[in-house]
Every structure is written in C-alpha cells, then in structure tokens.
Amino acid sequence: MNCPYLPILPYESQFLIDNCDMTIESDVFNKINEINEIIVKNNLQNILIKNVLNDYEGNKIDLTSLSIESLSIQDVEKQNVDIIIPPHLKSLIINSCKASIDISKCHLKKIIISNYQGKVMDIYDDKLEVFQNNSNEEVTWYHNNTLLKKNEIYVDTNKITSFKTGYIYYFININNNNNYNNNNNASKTIIFKCNDKEIKINEVYEFSFENKHLYCSLGNIQELDFGEYTFDSFNVTSGKIKYLKVKCNSIILTNVECDNLVTDDVCKRFNLINCTINTLTCGIIKKEEEKLKLVGEEAIKKARNIEKYLLEMNHLFERKLKIDQIRIKKLLKMRDTIVCQISRKFYDNNIKSLTNDIKIRRHQNKHINVILNNLIKELRNPNGKYLISIVNDTNSLQQICSICENIGNYVIDKIAKGTSQHLLTKNVLNYCQSSPNERLCLESFMKIQLIDLSHDLPASGNQLCTSLGFCSKSW
The missing domain is CATH 3.80.10 (Leucine-rich repeat, LRR (right-handed beta-alpha superhelix))
Incomplete structure (x- = not known):
C-alpha cells in the first residue's frame, strides 16, 4: 500500500465556496x-x-x-x-x-x-x-x-x-x-x-x-x-x-x-x-527485498499518523460546526436590519446557505471517517503481501525468538487486562522504541496480529511465537 502523504482536510478542498459568511x-x-x-x-x-x-x-x-x-x-x-x-x-x-x-x-x-x-x-x-x-x-x-x-x-x-x-x-x-x-x-x-x-x-x-x-x-x-x-x-x-x-x-x-x-x-x-x-x-x-522488510514497520507508523489526522479532522469539524452555528445566530439577530435595508429573499438565502453548509460538512465528515477507519484497519491487519520475513543475515535465531517472546508476553498481558486494539497499537509502538531491535519488534507484532487472540490467549509469549514458527528448530 502506498500512502506517500495523508489526504487534505475536508475543509481545504479546491473550491471553498460553501464556507462563506x-x-x-x-x-x-x-x-x-x-x-x-x-x-x-x-x-x-x-x-x-x-x-x-x-x-x-x-x-x-x-x-x-x-x-x-x-x-x-x-x-x-x-x-x-x-x-x-x-x-x-x-x-x-x-x-x-x-x-x-x-x-x-x-x-x-x-x-x-x-x-x-x-x-x-x-x-x-x-x-x-x-x-x-x-x-x-x-x-x-x-x-x-x-x-x-x-x-x-x-x-x-x-x-x-x-x-x-x-x-x-x-x-x-x-x-x-x-x-x-x-x-x-x-x-x-x-x-x-x-x-x-x-x-x-x-x-x-x-x-x-x-x-x-x-x-x-x-x-x-x-x-x-x-x-x-x-x-x-x-x-x-x-x-x-x-x-x-x-x-x-x-x-x-x-x-x-x-x-x-x-x-x-x-x-x-x-x-x-x-x-x-x-x-x-x-x-x-x-x-527490493530490503524495502519489503520495512513494510511492516511503515504500515504501523502510517496507521498511527492517520489516527492523529482523523482526530485532528474531527476536532476541526466540531470547531467549524460551532462557527457556523454562531454565524446563524448572528444572522438571526440581524434579521430585521437585513430585511428592512436589503430584502427578505437575501436574508432567507443566507440562512439556507449556512444550513446547507452544515449538512454537507456532516456528510463529508462521516464519509471520510468511514474511509480512514477502514484504511487504519487494513494497515493494522495486513495480508501476506504487506508482511515481511523476519529472517535476515544479521540476526540470530535466538535473538529473533527472544524479541518475539518479549513482545508476545507484552501483548498477552495487555489483552488480558482488557486493553483496546487502538490503545494496544499505540502502546506497542512505544514499547518497541525501547527494544534492542525496534524493527524486529514491530515485525513480530505485525505477524501476531494475524492471529485472533480475543477468545483464546496463549499461556506465554514462547507458546505464541512457537505457533507462528518463530521459536522452532525448523524455522
């Protein structure tokens, strides 16, 4: 998946003609x-x-x-x-x-x-x-x-x-x-x-x-x-x-x-x-193979960036909504002045225009929320083409198994305590930053996410990583 940059905010579109006083x-x-x-x-x-x-x-x-x-x-x-x-x-x-x-x-x-x-x-x-x-x-x-x-x-x-x-x-x-x-x-x-x-x-x-x-x-x-x-x-x-x-x-x-x-x-x-x-x-x-090894880490980082963007977008929507409501109140207060000095039609058109703007922005905001939430979900649960092999020439099998066990124990503990998937991803990003090998830590987490742990939690990180093939002799 190629996400070179995030989409522009919905109120920064090419023609802002609906965002008028x-x-x-x-x-x-x-x-x-x-x-x-x-x-x-x-x-x-x-x-x-x-x-x-x-x-x-x-x-x-x-x-x-x-x-x-x-x-x-x-x-x-x-x-x-x-x-x-x-x-x-x-x-x-x-x-x-x-x-x-x-x-x-x-x-x-x-x-x-x-x-x-x-x-x-x-x-x-x-x-x-x-x-x-x-x-x-x-x-x-x-x-x-x-x-x-x-x-x-x-x-x-x-x-x-x-x-x-x-x-x-x-x-x-x-x-x-x-x-x-x-x-x-x-x-x-x-x-x-x-x-x-x-x-x-x-x-x-x-x-x-x-x-x-x-x-x-x-x-x-x-x-x-x-x-x-x-x-x-x-x-x-x-x-x-x-x-x-x-x-x-x-x-x-x-x-x-x-x-x-x-x-x-x-x-x-x-x-x-x-x-x-x-x-x-x-x-x-x-x-190309080196590039593929970074996909897992990049996918999680992109998901985190989109989450921040989505939060900012929703805050902006709320601010815009309040501004529009204030504008409508202003026009209501000016009703007699506008009707007397200009025309009733002029007043009604402006009220209608602002009300219309609010409806359009609500629809845009809802639509973009659906799109971005689906994108975040896909980045967190990538299929095989987004995954990468953890095996490389610079890391021993023991080191890879150890890192997978550590992140596995961490994930099991968080899920057992009822941590949501959204918060878990953020916690894992912070956890992996302190890991001796951040990339392998993130890659292990990407692989772990392919397993549904909501109903049957493994007893330990070793058991979890063995089921993934990270801590077995054949691997």
Missing part, C-alpha cells in the same frame, strides 16, 4: 453599501458572489468598498460585465465565470481559477502563496511588479506552497495583441526558485508543484540541477534530458530519455516506465 446575488448589487455596513459591523470576511445571470442589467459590479479578505465568485453567466475586486483582498476563488474580473489593484495570497472565460487577468506574485488554474483562459504574470517575458512564469518555492495548472499554455504573458495564435502545444519557460538558486526550465508543457511534490511534462532539456532542493516526490511524464540531478527518494519517470540521471538521496522508490537512461547514479540503491 454571506452570499450575495445580483438582485441586491444596488445595495452594496448597506451590505458593506453589515459586513463591517459583524466582522464578516468570507463572501460569495453567485448567480449573476444574463438578465442582470448592469455592466459593472464594483466591490472595492467591501471590507473583506476572502471572495468567491460562482456561476456568473453574464458576459458583458466587469467585476472590480476589493484592493485589500487576500483570497480569490473563481468557479464558472463568463464576466471579466479586474484584480489589477490586488496582490493576492491565494488565487484559484476554474472555468473562467473573461478578459486576461494580471497576476502579481509578490505575496502569492497558492495559485491554481484549471481554466482555458490566459493570464499575465508579474514578478516583483515586472511583467515577465512572453511565456515565462516565476515559481518561488520560498513563498509559493501550491502551484497547479491543467495545461501550462494557459499562461501567456502578452500585451493584449491580436497577433498571438493560441497553440495548445506551445511550450513555456518556468523559472523555479529554490532557496537562493534560480533554475530556468525551458520547454515546459505541464507543471504542478505542491508541498515538495513536483509533476511536470518537458521537451528537450540540456541540464536540470535540483540538487539543492529536496523533493518528496519527483514525477516527469515526458521529456529528453541530457543531465538531470534530483534530491528525492521517490522518482517516477515516464517516456523520458536521459543521458545522465543523478540522485544524491536514497532511492527507495524508483519507477521508470518506457524510459531510456544511459547512466544512473544513486547515493544508495535500496534493494
């Missing part, structure tokens, strides 16, 4: 000042603009007066309309918008774009931390307030934690001339900054970077030296590279031709699919 539709745009008074008075920060249909009569939606940090725009069908964004905005999420959005006065921290069909947007990266573009429209890229050359994008990993694109040709730095002919196969140039080093990558067709995971599709490259940056995973889907140096223990190359591939790290996971590699240099190459 107030929803504004086109029928109340003429009361934007009254809405802003309510926003300021009640310290509302997350606003959703939605359902601007073709029958909307205006040609401009000026939101500059809104005192908010986060704005989501969804389902805007009206094309000939300009939406002007508040200058102090920090986060902008766009999902299905045909209108043009003006962010020229904004230096955003977070921009997520999906299905945007308006005019070209100017992206300033001096404060940018998260950028995602799943739209077919172009954007222009400014680094330190300077427009980059045509087809260049600057990714500063010291600031940007997430940079994702569907296809890299969406990024075209042009000055609105009509001579440019869209070419889906046109390559771009990524200036990738890691620490103090700038790496210029020409002929880039696809590029995504998030939390030290890099995914890209390249053309003809002379040299790529990533030796000063440690990736958690490095995935190239195509390219011809003369020299590639990577510091990463998980490298996946598909349809890649490389004259010289160098990695300074331990090659724990090295997948080459339809590749031609003339020279491969690794710091240490982990043999």
Whole structure:
C-alpha cells in the first residue's frame, strides 16, 4: 500500500465556496453599501458572489468598498460585465465565470481559477502563496511588479506552497495583441526558485508543484540541477534530458530519455516506465527485498499518523460546526436590519446557505471517517503481501525468538487486562522504541496480529511465537 502523504482536510478542498459568511446575488448589487455596513459591523470576511445571470442589467459590479479578505465568485453567466475586486483582498476563488474580473489593484495570497472565460487577468506574485488554474483562459504574470517575458512564469518555492495548472499554455504573458495564435502545444519557460538558486526550465508543457511534490511534462532539456532542493516526490511524464540531478527518494519517470540521471538521496522508490537512461547514479540503491522488510514497520507508523489526522479532522469539524452555528445566530439577530435595508429573499438565502453548509460538512465528515477507519484497519491487519520475513543475515535465531517472546508476553498481558486494539497499537509502538531491535519488534507484532487472540490467549509469549514458527528448530 502506498500512502506517500495523508489526504487534505475536508475543509481545504479546491473550491471553498460553501464556507462563506454571506452570499450575495445580483438582485441586491444596488445595495452594496448597506451590505458593506453589515459586513463591517459583524466582522464578516468570507463572501460569495453567485448567480449573476444574463438578465442582470448592469455592466459593472464594483466591490472595492467591501471590507473583506476572502471572495468567491460562482456561476456568473453574464458576459458583458466587469467585476472590480476589493484592493485589500487576500483570497480569490473563481468557479464558472463568463464576466471579466479586474484584480489589477490586488496582490493576492491565494488565487484559484476554474472555468473562467473573461478578459486576461494580471497576476502579481509578490505575496502569492497558492495559485491554481484549471481554466482555458490566459493570464499575465508579474514578478516583483515586472511583467515577465512572453511565456515565462516565476515559481518561488520560498513563498509559493501550491502551484497547479491543467495545461501550462494557459499562461501567456502578452500585451493584449491580436497577433498571438493560441497553440495548445506551445511550450513555456518556468523559472523555479529554490532557496537562493534560480533554475530556468525551458520547454515546459505541464507543471504542478505542491508541498515538495513536483509533476511536470518537458521537451528537450540540456541540464536540470535540483540538487539543492529536496523533493518528496519527483514525477516527469515526458521529456529528453541530457543531465538531470534530483534530491528525492521517490522518482517516477515516464517516456523520458536521459543521458545522465543523478540522485544524491536514497532511492527507495524508483519507477521508470518506457524510459531510456544511459547512466544512473544513486547515493544508495535500496534493494527490493530490503524495502519489503520495512513494510511492516511503515504500515504501523502510517496507521498511527492517520489516527492523529482523523482526530485532528474531527476536532476541526466540531470547531467549524460551532462557527457556523454562531454565524446563524448572528444572522438571526440581524434579521430585521437585513430585511428592512436589503430584502427578505437575501436574508432567507443566507440562512439556507449556512444550513446547507452544515449538512454537507456532516456528510463529508462521516464519509471520510468511514474511509480512514477502514484504511487504519487494513494497515493494522495486513495480508501476506504487506508482511515481511523476519529472517535476515544479521540476526540470530535466538535473538529473533527472544524479541518475539518479549513482545508476545507484552501483548498477552495487555489483552488480558482488557486493553483496546487502538490503545494496544499505540502502546506497542512505544514499547518497541525501547527494544534492542525496534524493527524486529514491530515485525513480530505485525505477524501476531494475524492471529485472533480475543477468545483464546496463549499461556506465554514462547507458546505464541512457537505457533507462528518463530521459536522452532525448523524455522
């Protein structure tokens, strides 16, 4: 089982449009000042603009007066309309918008774009931390307030934690001339900054970077030296590279031709699919059998990490639930003000939206709990393909038997005292840390878990390990 990293929390999804303090539709745009008074008075920060249909009569939606940090725009069908964004905005999420959005006065921290069909947007990266573009429209890229050359994008990993694109040709730095002919196969140039080093990558067709995971599709490259940056995973889907140096223990190359591939790290996971590699240099190459011997230990550690994650996720759900309940109470208190100054429909829509959000989050939380609990159960009770042989050349039979007996006695004692499986696993992890051979201790426990001890406990650790074949002459 491959669990390189835990899933993101359910409230950190790509489009957080349901996590808003107030929803504004086109029928109340003429009361934007009254809405802003309510926003300021009640310290509302997350606003959703939605359902601007073709029958909307205006040609401009000026939101500059809104005192908010986060704005989501969804389902805007009206094309000939300009939406002007508040200058102090920090986060902008766009999902299905045909209108043009003006962010020229904004230096955003977070921009997520999906299905945007308006005019070209100017992206300033001096404060940018998260950028995602799943739209077919172009954007222009400014680094330190300077427009980059045509087809260049600057990714500063010291600031940007997430940079994702569907296809890299969406990024075209042009000055609105009509001579440019869209070419889906046109390559771009990524200036990738890691620490103090700038790496210029020409002929880039696809590029995504998030939390030290890099995914890209390249053309003809002379040299790529990533030796000063440690990736958690490095995935190239195509390219011809003369020299590639990577510091990463998980490298996946598909349809890649490389004259010289160098990695300074331990090659724990090295997948080459339809590749031609003339020279491969690794710091240490982990043999497959050595990798398999660590699976048992890794499975228990992953289960423990998922347990911590699940606990954090449920705590976050409870906090979010309390926040939503407070928001509903605020709106209930403001009912007369909102109904009088804006409209009854506006008030009802916001109450309905928040109530809906709570139902959706309950469903999401329940669904993810089921998935993760099943995963934890599988990691704790792995079948044969996750198990490893405890036999190796560096440990004597007597030593292996002794370690198995010790952990066996410990498990029998805990089960006899009524310790739950969840708590038992945690106790075993702590116990094995103090063992003279932590790996063998964990491997023994993994094997013991294959036996149902809930009804018939062995008399001793020796009896338990003998039944497993750990303390017999034949073994």
